[in-house]
Amino acid sequence: MTPRHHPGDELLIAYAAGSQDEPVALVVATHLALCPRCRKEVERLEALGGVLLADQDAAAADRDSLERVLARLDETAATGPEEAPAPAPPPGSESDQSPKPGALVPRPLRDYLGAGLDQLDWTTFRGLEKVELLPGLAGFRTRLMRIKSGTAMPVHTHAGSELTLVLAGGFSDVQGHFVRGDVAEADTTVNHRPVADPGEDCLCLAVTDAPLRLTGPFGRLLNPFLRI
Numbered sequence: 001m002t003p004r005h006h007p008g009d010e011l012l013i014a015y016a017a018g019s020q021d022e023p024v025a026l027v028v029a030t031h032l033a034l035c036p037r038c039r040k041e042v043e044r045l046e047a048l049g050g051v052l053l054a055d056q057d058a059a060a061a062d063r064d065s066l067e068r069v070l071a072r073l074d075e076t077a078a079t080g081p082e083e084a085p086a087p088a089p090p091p092g093s094e095s096d097q098s099p100k101p102g103a104l105v106p107r108p109l110r111d112y113l114g115a116g117l118d119q120l121d122w123t124t125f126r127g128l129e130k131v132e133l134l135p136g137l138a139g140f141r142t143r144l145m146r147i148k149s150g151t152a153m154p155v156h157t158h159a160g161s162e163l164t165l166v167l168a169g170g171f172s173d174v175q176g177h178f179v180r181g182d183v184a185e186a187d188t189t190v191n192h193r194p195v196a197d198p199g200e201d202c203l204c205l206a207v208t209d210a211p212l213r214l215t216g217p218f219g220r221l222l223n224p225f226l227r228i
Contacts, residue, residue: 001179001180001181002035002036002037002181003031003034003035003037003038003179003180003181003182003183004182005176005178005182005183005184006031006035006037006038006182006183007027007028007031007038007163007183007185008185011024011028011163012028012038012041012042012045013045015028015029015032015042016042016045016046016049017045017049021139021140022134022137023133023134023137023140023142023207024140024163024207026108026109026112026133026134026142026205026207027163027165027183027205027207029108030106030108030109030165030167030205031165031181031183032108033106033107033108034106034180034181035181104117104167104168104203105117105167106167109144109167109205112133112134113133113144117203120144122146126151127147127148127151128145128146128147128148128151128153129145129146129147130143130144130145130146131143131144131145139209140207140208140209141207141208142205142206142207143205143206143207144203144204144205145202145203145204145205145206146201146202146203147169147171147194147196147201147202147204148196148201149169149196149197149198149199149200149201149202150195150196150197150198151195151196152193152194152195152196153193153194153195154193154214155191155192155193155214155215156191156192156193156212156213156214156215157186157188157190157191157192157212157213157215158186158187158188158190158208158210158212158213159188159210159211159212159213160187160188160208160209160210160211161185161186161187161208161209161210162184162185162186162187162206162207162208162212163183163184163185163206163207164178164183164184164186164204164205164206164207165181165182165183165204165205165206166178166179166180166181166182166184166202166203166204167180167203167204167205168180168200168201168202168203169196169197169200169201169202169203170182170196170197170200170202171194171195171196171197171202171204172194172195172197173192173193173194173195174190174191174192174193175190175192179197191215
Protein backbone atom coordinates (compact mmCIF):
# COMPACT_ATOMS: atom_id res chain seq x y z
CA MET A 1 0.00 0.00 0.00
CA THR A 2 1.40 3.39 -1.01
CA PRO A 3 1.29 6.05 1.73
CA ARG A 4 -1.15 8.94 1.22
CA HIS A 5 0.02 11.21 4.03
CA HIS A 6 3.59 12.48 3.66
CA PRO A 7 6.03 14.71 5.59
CA GLY A 8 5.74 18.39 4.63
CA ASP A 9 8.17 20.09 2.24
CA GLU A 10 10.11 21.69 5.10
CA LEU A 11 10.75 18.28 6.67
CA LEU A 12 11.96 16.74 3.42
CA ILE A 13 14.22 19.72 2.67
CA ALA A 14 15.78 19.61 6.13
CA TYR A 15 16.32 15.84 5.81
CA ALA A 16 17.99 16.20 2.41
CA ALA A 17 20.21 18.96 3.81
CA GLY A 18 21.23 16.82 6.80
CA SER A 19 20.10 19.52 9.21
CA GLN A 20 17.36 17.65 11.06
CA ASP A 21 17.37 16.64 14.71
CA GLU A 22 17.93 12.91 15.08
CA PRO A 23 14.41 11.92 16.24
CA VAL A 24 12.73 13.78 13.38
CA ALA A 25 15.25 12.40 10.88
CA LEU A 26 14.44 8.89 12.17
CA VAL A 27 10.74 9.37 11.38
CA VAL A 28 11.50 10.75 7.91
CA ALA A 29 14.05 8.02 7.09
CA THR A 30 11.64 5.29 8.16
CA HIS A 31 8.89 6.86 6.04
CA LEU A 32 11.26 6.98 3.06
CA ALA A 33 11.80 3.22 3.36
CA LEU A 34 8.05 2.82 2.78
CA CYS A 35 7.34 5.63 0.30
CA PRO A 36 8.74 5.66 -3.27
CA ARG A 37 7.29 9.14 -3.92
CA CYS A 38 9.17 10.78 -1.06
CA ARG A 39 12.37 8.89 -1.85
CA LYS A 40 12.32 10.42 -5.33
CA GLU A 41 11.61 13.85 -3.86
CA VAL A 42 14.57 13.61 -1.46
CA GLU A 43 16.83 12.47 -4.32
CA ARG A 44 15.76 15.52 -6.31
CA LEU A 45 16.30 17.81 -3.30
CA GLU A 46 19.78 16.43 -2.75
CA ALA A 47 20.66 16.95 -6.40
CA LEU A 48 19.24 20.47 -6.33
CA GLY A 49 21.13 21.19 -3.11
CA GLY A 50 24.40 20.49 -4.89
CA VAL A 51 23.48 22.99 -7.58
CA LEU A 52 22.44 25.66 -5.07
CA LEU A 53 25.66 25.29 -3.09
CA ALA A 54 27.55 26.33 -6.17
CA ASP A 55 25.38 29.45 -6.53
CA GLN A 56 25.18 30.90 -3.02
CA ASP A 57 26.94 30.99 0.33
CA ALA A 58 25.59 28.79 3.09
CA ALA A 59 23.05 30.67 5.25
CA ALA A 60 20.36 29.91 7.78
CA ALA A 61 17.18 28.84 5.98
CA ASP A 62 14.34 31.37 6.05
CA ARG A 63 10.94 31.43 4.42
CA ASP A 64 12.18 33.28 1.33
CA SER A 65 14.94 30.76 0.70
CA LEU A 66 12.44 27.90 1.16
CA GLU A 67 10.16 29.43 -1.45
CA ARG A 68 13.08 29.81 -3.85
CA VAL A 69 13.99 26.15 -3.36
CA LEU A 70 10.40 25.06 -3.99
CA ALA A 71 10.31 27.23 -7.14
CA ARG A 72 13.46 25.49 -8.39
CA LEU A 73 11.83 22.13 -7.65
CA ASP A 74 8.88 23.12 -9.85
CA GLU A 75 11.31 23.97 -12.64
CA THR A 76 13.11 20.64 -12.38
CA ALA A 77 9.79 18.80 -12.28
CA ALA A 78 8.91 20.36 -15.64
CA THR A 79 12.29 20.13 -17.35
CA GLY A 80 14.01 17.26 -15.55
CA PRO A 81 16.78 17.43 -12.92
CA GLU A 82 20.11 19.02 -13.75
CA GLU A 83 23.09 16.70 -14.09
CA ALA A 84 24.36 15.69 -10.66
CA PRO A 85 25.84 12.58 -9.04
CA ALA A 86 23.31 10.06 -7.80
CA PRO A 87 22.55 10.75 -4.14
CA ALA A 88 23.43 8.22 -1.47
CA PRO A 89 20.60 6.23 0.14
CA PRO A 90 19.23 7.59 3.45
CA PRO A 91 21.29 6.30 6.39
CA GLY A 92 20.15 2.94 7.66
CA SER A 93 17.60 2.26 4.91
CA GLU A 94 17.38 -0.82 2.75
CA SER A 95 19.95 -0.89 -0.05
CA ASP A 96 17.19 -0.91 -2.67
CA GLN A 97 15.21 1.69 -0.71
CA SER A 98 12.31 -0.74 -0.31
CA PRO A 99 11.33 -2.75 2.77
CA LYS A 100 11.66 -6.50 2.45
CA PRO A 101 8.33 -8.25 1.90
CA GLY A 102 6.66 -8.90 5.26
CA ALA A 103 9.11 -6.71 7.21
CA LEU A 104 7.04 -4.90 9.83
CA VAL A 105 9.78 -2.54 11.01
CA PRO A 106 11.85 -0.89 8.23
CA ARG A 107 15.61 -0.90 8.67
CA PRO A 108 16.12 2.76 9.72
CA LEU A 109 14.00 2.14 12.83
CA ARG A 110 15.09 -1.48 13.25
CA ASP A 111 18.69 -0.31 13.69
CA TYR A 112 17.57 1.70 16.74
CA LEU A 113 15.65 -1.10 18.45
CA GLY A 114 18.43 -3.62 18.96
CA ALA A 115 15.87 -6.40 19.48
CA GLY A 116 12.68 -7.82 18.06
CA LEU A 117 9.38 -6.23 19.03
CA ASP A 118 8.61 -9.03 21.49
CA GLN A 119 11.94 -8.52 23.26
CA LEU A 120 11.48 -4.79 23.90
CA ASP A 121 10.74 -3.42 27.37
CA TRP A 122 7.13 -2.33 26.82
CA THR A 123 5.22 -0.42 29.46
CA THR A 124 1.42 -0.70 29.40
CA PHE A 125 -1.37 1.68 30.39
CA ARG A 126 -5.04 1.30 29.38
CA GLY A 127 -4.71 -0.17 25.93
CA LEU A 128 -1.42 1.57 25.11
CA GLU A 129 2.02 -0.05 25.12
CA LYS A 130 5.11 2.08 24.60
CA VAL A 131 8.89 1.91 24.47
CA GLU A 132 11.07 4.98 24.91
CA LEU A 133 13.79 5.47 22.28
CA LEU A 134 16.71 7.96 22.45
CA PRO A 135 15.96 8.62 26.16
CA GLY A 136 19.06 10.76 26.70
CA LEU A 137 18.28 13.26 23.95
CA ALA A 138 17.07 16.54 25.45
CA GLY A 139 14.15 18.39 23.87
CA PHE A 140 12.41 15.37 22.36
CA ARG A 141 10.49 12.25 23.30
CA THR A 142 10.75 9.41 20.83
CA ARG A 143 8.43 6.48 21.38
CA LEU A 144 7.41 3.27 19.70
CA MET A 145 3.74 2.82 20.57
CA ARG A 146 1.31 -0.05 20.16
CA ILE A 147 -2.36 0.88 20.57
CA LYS A 148 -4.86 -1.93 21.05
CA SER A 149 -7.32 -2.21 18.17
CA GLY A 150 -10.41 -0.05 18.65
CA THR A 151 -8.85 1.92 21.53
CA ALA A 152 -9.36 5.69 21.64
CA MET A 153 -6.60 7.88 23.03
CA PRO A 154 -7.54 10.79 25.35
CA VAL A 155 -8.58 14.04 23.66
CA HIS A 156 -5.50 16.27 23.54
CA THR A 157 -3.61 19.05 21.84
CA HIS A 158 0.10 19.85 21.81
CA ALA A 159 2.38 22.40 23.43
CA GLY A 160 4.74 21.87 20.48
CA SER A 161 4.82 19.56 17.48
CA GLU A 162 4.26 15.82 17.01
CA LEU A 163 5.13 13.49 14.16
CA THR A 164 3.55 10.04 14.05
CA LEU A 165 4.46 7.35 11.51
CA VAL A 166 2.19 4.32 11.25
CA LEU A 167 3.99 0.98 10.90
CA ALA A 168 1.04 -1.42 11.20
CA GLY A 169 -2.71 -1.16 11.56
CA GLY A 170 -4.03 2.36 11.44
CA PHE A 171 -5.86 5.14 13.27
CA SER A 172 -8.31 7.94 12.55
CA ASP A 173 -8.66 11.45 13.95
CA VAL A 174 -9.91 14.87 12.85
CA GLN A 175 -7.15 15.00 10.21
CA GLY A 176 -8.11 11.77 8.47
CA HIS A 177 -7.27 8.08 8.33
CA PHE A 178 -3.64 6.96 8.63
CA VAL A 179 -2.26 3.52 7.75
CA ARG A 180 1.15 1.92 7.22
CA GLY A 181 3.68 4.43 5.91
CA ASP A 182 1.50 7.49 6.58
CA VAL A 183 2.86 10.42 8.59
CA ALA A 184 0.55 12.52 10.77
CA GLU A 185 1.70 16.00 11.81
CA ALA A 186 0.11 17.79 14.76
CA ASP A 187 0.83 21.04 16.60
CA THR A 188 -0.84 23.60 18.87
CA THR A 189 -3.66 24.10 16.35
CA VAL A 190 -4.74 20.45 16.38
CA ASN A 191 -7.13 19.10 19.03
CA HIS A 192 -7.73 15.42 18.39
CA ARG A 193 -8.55 11.97 19.71
CA PRO A 194 -6.79 9.26 17.70
CA VAL A 195 -8.73 5.99 17.56
CA ALA A 196 -7.00 2.76 16.50
CA ASP A 197 -8.66 0.82 13.70
CA PRO A 198 -10.63 -2.29 14.67
CA GLY A 199 -9.19 -5.70 13.89
CA GLU A 200 -5.46 -4.93 14.24
CA ASP A 201 -3.31 -3.16 16.83
CA CYS A 202 -1.81 0.12 15.63
CA LEU A 203 1.99 0.19 15.79
CA CYS A 204 3.53 3.61 15.29
CA LEU A 205 6.63 5.72 15.88
CA ALA A 206 5.91 9.10 17.51
CA VAL A 207 8.19 12.07 18.18
CA THR A 208 7.19 15.12 20.23
CA ASP A 209 9.20 18.20 21.17
CA ALA A 210 6.89 19.32 24.00
CA PRO A 211 4.34 17.67 26.32
CA LEU A 212 0.80 16.90 25.21
CA ARG A 213 -2.08 18.78 26.83
CA LEU A 214 -5.23 16.85 27.66
CA THR A 215 -8.34 18.81 26.73
CA GLY A 216 -11.24 16.54 27.70
CA PRO A 217 -13.49 17.37 30.68
CA PHE A 218 -11.33 15.46 33.16
CA GLY A 219 -8.07 15.64 31.23
CA ARG A 220 -7.58 19.31 32.07
CA LEU A 221 -7.53 18.39 35.75
CA LEU A 222 -4.82 15.80 35.15
CA ASN A 223 -2.46 18.00 33.12
CA PRO A 224 -0.43 19.27 36.13
CA PHE A 225 0.40 15.67 37.03
CA LEU A 226 1.26 14.36 33.56
CA ARG A 227 4.44 14.48 31.51
CA ILE A 228 3.32 12.79 28.32
